[in-house]
Amino acid sequence: MRTQTPRLADLRRGIMELYISDHPLDCLTCPANGHCELQDMAGAVGLREVRYGYDGANHLEVPKDESNPYFTFDPSKCIVCSRCVRACAEVQGTFALTIDGRGFASKVSPGQRESFMDSECVSCGACVQACPTATLMENSVYQMGQPDRAVVTTCAYCGVGCSFKAEVKGDQVVRMVPNKDGHANHGHSCVKGRFAFGYTTHPDRILKPMLRKSIDEPWKEVSWNDAIGYVAGEFKRIQAGHGSDSIGAITSSRCTNEETFLVQKLVRAAFGNNNVDTCARVCHSPTGYGLKTTLGTSAGTQAFDSVEKAGVIVVIGASPTDGHPVFASRMKRRLREGAKLIVVDPRAIDLVRTPPGIEAACHLQLQPGTNVALINSLAHVVVTEGLANEAFALERCEPADYQKWKAFVSQQTYAPEQVEQVTGVPAAQIRQAARLYATGGNAAIYYGLGVTEHSQGSTMVIGMANLAMVTGNLGREGVGVNPLRGQNNVQGACDMGSFPHELSGYRHISDAGVRGLFEKEWNVTLNPEPGLRIPNMFDAALDGSFKAIYIQGEDFAQSDPNTQHVESALRAMECVVVQDLFLNETAKFAHVFLPGSTFLEKDGTFTNAERRIQRVRKVMPPMAGLADWEITMAIANAMGYSMHYDHPSEIMDEIARLTPTLRGVSFEKLDRLGSIQWPCNDNAPEGTPTMHVGQFVRGKGKFTMTEYVATEERTSRKYPLILTTGRILSQYNVGAQTRRTGNVAWHQEDVLEIHAHDAEQRGIADDAKVSVASRAGNVVLTARISDRIQPGVVYTTFHHPVSGTNVITTDNSDWATNCPEYKVTAVEVSPVARHSEWQRQHRDFTARQQALLKERETIEA
Amino acid sequence: MDVQRLVKMANDIASFFEAEPDTSKGARGAADHLKNFWDPRMRRQLLSYLDEQGGAGLKSIVLEALRQHRLEIAGQQPPDR
Numbered sequence: 001m002r003t004q005t006p007r008l009a010d011l012r013r014g015i016m017e018l019y020i021s022d023h024p025l026d027c028l029t030c031p032a033n034g035h036c037e038l039q040d041m042a043g044a045v046g047l048r049e050v051r052y053g054y055d056g057a058n059h060l061e062v063p064k065d066e067s068n069p070y071f072t073f074d075p076s077k078c079i080v081c082s083r084c085v086r087a088c089a090e091v092q093g094t095f096a097l098t099i100d101g102r103g104f105a106s107k108v109s110p111g112q113r114e115s116f117m118d119s120e121c122v123s124c125g126a127c128v129q130a131c132p133t134a135t136l137m138e139n140s141v142y143q144m145g146q147p148d149r150a151v152v153t154t155c156a157y158c159g160v161g162c163s164f165k166a167e168v169k170g171d172q173v174v175r176m177v178p179n180k181d182g183h184a185n186h187g188h189s190c191v192k193g194r195f196a197f198g199y200t201t202h203p204d205r206i207l208k209p210m211l212r213k214s215i216d217e218p219w220k221e222v223s224w225n226d227a228i229g230y231v232a233g234e235f236k237r238i239q240a241g242h243g244s245d246s247i248g249a250i251t252s253s254r255c256t257n258e259e260t261f262l263v264q265k266l267v268r269a270a271f272g273n274n275n276v277d278t279c280a281r282v283c284h285s286p287t288g289y290g291l292k293t294t295l296g297t298s299a300g301t302q303a304f305d306s307v308e309k310a311g312v313i314v315v316i317g318a319s320p321t322d323g324h325p326v327f328a329s330r331m332k333r334r335l336r337e338g339a340k341l342i343v344v345d346p347r348a349i350d351l352v353r354t355p356p357g358i359e360a361a362c363h364l365q366l367q368p369g370t371n372v373a374l375i376n377s378l379a380h381v382v383v384t385e386g387l388a389n390e391a392f393a394l395e396r397c398e399p400a401d402y403q404k405w406k407a408f409v410s411q412q413t414y415a416p417e418q419v420e421q422v423t424g425v426p427a428a429q430i431r432q433a434a435r436l437y438a439t440g441g442n443a444a445i446y447y448g449l450g451v452t453e454h455s456q457g458s459t460m461v462i463g464m465a466n467l468a469m470v471t472g473n474l475g476r477e478g479v480g481v482n483p484l485r486g487q488n489n490v491q492g493a494c495d496m497g498s499f500p501h502e503l504s505g506y507r508h509i510s511d512a513g514v515r516g517l518f519e520k521e522w523n524v525t526l527n528p529e530p531g532l533r534i535p536n537m538f539d540a541a542l543d544g545s546f547k548a549i550y551i552q553g554e555d556f557a558q559s560d561p562n563t564q565h566v567e568s569a570l571r572a573m574e575c576v577v578v579q580d581l582f583l584n585e586t587a588k589f590a591h592v593f594l595p596g597s598t599f600l601e602k603d604g605t606f607t608n609a610e611r612r613i614q615r616v617r618k619v620m621p622p623m624a625g626l627a628d629w630e631i632t633m634a635i636a637n638a639m640g641y642s643m644h645y646d647h648p649s650e651i652m653d654e655i656a657r658l659t660p661t662l663r664g665v666s667f668e669k670l671d672r673l674g675s676i677q678w679p680c681n682d683n684a685p686e687g688t689p690t691m692h693v694g695q696f697v698r699g700k701g702k703f704t705m706t707e708y709v710a711t712e713e714r715t716s717r718k719y720p721l722i723l724t725t726g727r728i729l730s731q732y733n734v735g736a737q738t739r740r741t742g743n744v745a746w747h748q749e750d751v752l753e754i755h756a757h758d759a760e761q762r763g764i765a766d767d768a769k770v771s772v773a774s775r776a777g778n779v780v781l782t783a784r785i786s787d788r789i790q791p792g793v794v795y796t797t798f799h800h801p802v803s804g805t806n807v808i809t810t811d812n813s814d815w816a817t818n819c820p821e822y823k824v825t826a827v828e829v830s831p832v833a834r835h836s837e838w839q840r841q842h843r844d845f846t847a848r849q850q851a852l853l854k855e856r857e858t859i860e861a
Numbered sequence: 862m863d864v865q866r867l868v869k870m871a872n873d874i875a876s877f878f879e880a881e882p883d884t885s886k887g888a889r890g891a892a893d894h895l896k897n898f899w900d901p902r903m904r905r906q907l908l909s910y911l912d913e914q915g916g917a918g919l920k921s922i923v924l925e926a927l928r929q930h931r932l933e934i935a936g937q938q939p940p941d942r
Contacts, residue, residue: 455873531900540862545902705880817898
């Protein structure tokens with residue numbers, strides 16, 4: 001076989017000639033100039049002339065589609081190679097693109113001849129990456145030209161932890177391109193990581209430290225020295241007056257492992273107490289408790305790649321296509337290959353039915369707040385119908401606990417026919433789902449905050465682990481219990497010892513042996529008692545025993561429940577120090593603002609939902625002068641506790657020395673291997689993709705009884721509907737980042753989804769303003785009639801502060817961890833004409849705080 | 862802190878350990894939970910509520926935990942070792 005002959009060369013030249021006869025000849029001014037495969041091939045085949053001329057029918061005048069905020073579709077440059085169509089179908093799994101027409105009329109069409117924005121396109125960027133010409137091109141390349149270097153780093157959005165090449169010109173990021181060698185994402189991305197990085201250079205960023213004595217005064221810019229000196233002075237003054245337990249700190253799940261580790265070290269070593277917590281408190285703390293109790297460690301059991309071996313995929317209380325889109329694409333691919341899907345969710349998430357080829361075998365559409373009844377019922381069916389994997393359970397788990405648990409779930413109370421009354425899920429569906437899970441081959445559970453953010457969040461996590469143990473679905477690929485972690489480094493923040501009761505590697509603070517290790521390394525005596533958790537800090541602030549807080553990148557005035565309670569607690573404190581990129585909702589109550597740095601401005605590591613540690617690499621210097629770890633170090637030193645690190649790698653070395661599960665981790669090894677999944681130590685020098693192989697981390701698995709206890713948040717005549725909350729693809733968490741990017745084109749406000757039946761009863765039309773009132777407060781949102789939820793349930797997101805979604809959520813919480821019960825709030829919905837009282841006050845307060853920022857006394861750089 | 866919040870939190874913990882048929886084991890579990898996860902000031906306040914107000918509104922398993930494991934919960938006995 002020959003691939004280079006004069007005849008072949010002629011043929012190739014002839015084809016190229018045809019292409020070029022219908023292609024604009026503007027190479028010098030084309031954004032792909034020098035990086036165009038068509039240009040390269042024209043050169044390679046030696047095309048010298050186009051004999052046909054350029055005057056015949058052509059596509060040169062076809063207008064551009066500039067509807068997407070991030071990329072331009074210029075059909076005049078399209079060679080109809082179909083790569084974009086395949087990328088959308090095979091990589092992203094959305095099938096938004098097709099080739100419309102035949103022959104000369106063939107063209108790429110989003111949706112049914114729609115614009116990109118009007119089509120199903122989710123703006124993941126896979127098509128842009130696949131395009132060989134400038135037909136699909138990032139707008140940033142149009143504007144800035146091509147990058148001159150690339151730095152491999154890790155996305156700072158969700159817990160998938162996609163690896164990216166930050167393509168840079170000077171200090172400016174031109175584009176983020178997903179890294180084909182990335183172990184979590186294998187070259188794929190979503191709209192957030194791929195495109196929504198504009199917040200990093202947004203004019204709202206605050207770049208100088210600021211102080212004020214009271215929150216009613218204008219801010220005053222000060223030097224770093226003055227700011228740090230003031231913080232240290234206030235913290236020491238308050239401790240002297242109110243005791244050493246009167247101050248604390250919050251570590252940020254958005255910061256690096258090294259940075260969160262330093263904040264908890266600051267608290268334990270320099271503050272001399274254990275009042276440190278992290279935002280995992282309000283999301284996945286029940287995962288930590290539940291998985292540690294049953295399996296022995298606080299982390300997901302699998303690598304993302306494991307889904308490729310799953311026969312049954314169970315998605316509970318999560319919407320991966322919204323919250324974890326890159327992993328959702330993998331999941332969709334597996335489902336299209338034939339894996340069966342069980343969805344447990346009050347709302348019909350996209351995965352329930354996504355043509356072509358994805359349809360849940362069972363959608364258990366339960367009442368919010370009844371997870372534990374349902375999981376017990378699934379276990380009841382497995383045990384009473386003889387579907388248990390007895391051999392696995394008896395060999396791998398504590399036998400006495402297993403027997404006790406079997407008797408517990410076998411009770412008639414948990415028979416599907418009984419549970420149907422509580423959950424609203426037909427008994428036959430529960431039986432069908434349990435049988436499928438137990439007998440469909442490898443079965444893997446993926447879950448999100450719809451599991452954890454309940455008064456029985458920890459109980460539900462335990463329930464899922466019980467179910468996986470009794471069916472033997474642990475300890476190999478294709479199975480497992482997998483939390484879909486929310487923030488980029490929430491796993492890492494927990495691993496680093498951010499919780500008040502434990503040191504890094506999930507070791508309890510009361511363990512004298514462990515404490516001794518740290519005491520020796522840090523040269524201090526540690527307090528053996530657990531400290532305050534976030535909600536306890538608020539309560540203690542209100543009773544006057546907690547006076548000052550150092551908050552590293554966290555916005556609980558927006559993200560935590562019962563906003564009015566949180567706001568009064570913040571107002572009650574004497575020194576609130578916020579370290580963040582923006583004047584966020586919490587910073588409006590702060591006395592000191594320390595400007596933080598983005599993931600592009602520092603070195604470090606993030607740990608994703610599959611325990612994968614990956615490098616974050618500095619692309620530009622910190623805009624405000626200091627990286628977050630340097631700020632924490634300065635506070636410690638100013639308080640008289642000496643900390644000295646020249647580079648974050650030295651902090652990781654300390655973490656490795658002190659933490660058995662991370663003993664083998666170093667920057668050098670991460671650079672060499674690309675990523676490491678912990679545990680990484682002498683037994684597993686390159687990390688551990690699958691946990692609990694052969695034996696559980698705790699030795700024997702522990703079946704634990706999970707009694708269903710209904711939440712106290714009940715519907716009543718006054719509050720007859722249940723509000724539950726979630727997320728959407730284009731926005732991220734409290735929206736501080738994504739609201740400052742082009743992503744607002746997809747989601748300008750939070751809306752309330754309401755079923756047509758409930759809407760009609762209340763005289764609510766689509767797009768009407770409605771009041772949503774709970775026992776805690778009320779807000780006004782725009783209604784959207786939706787059949788994704790059942791009558792009796794309403795749904796909203798919490799991405800915009802003015803929505804004040806958390807004004808209505810209550811302060812009920814998980815029994816074990818105080819994780820708030822965001823997912824169940826009894827409400828009434830009624831049509832109104834104007835914003836709620838809280839929203840009006842919030843608007844006025846925000847305007848006042850913005851004015852105090854504008855009026856700030858400035859200093860020269 | 863608002864003691865009624867502590868009462869509610871303690872009762873929430875009790876609800877989980879009520880599944881245990883052996884109530885002394887359940888009380889042990891609840892006591893361990895308080896000791897392992899509550900800041901000492903919260904534990905002390907709950908104990909004074911028991912002493913001064915008789916612990917009104919607390920579930921029996923919490924009462925038993927507080928009475929049986931008082932020293933540990935008060936932090937007067939080392940939490941481990």
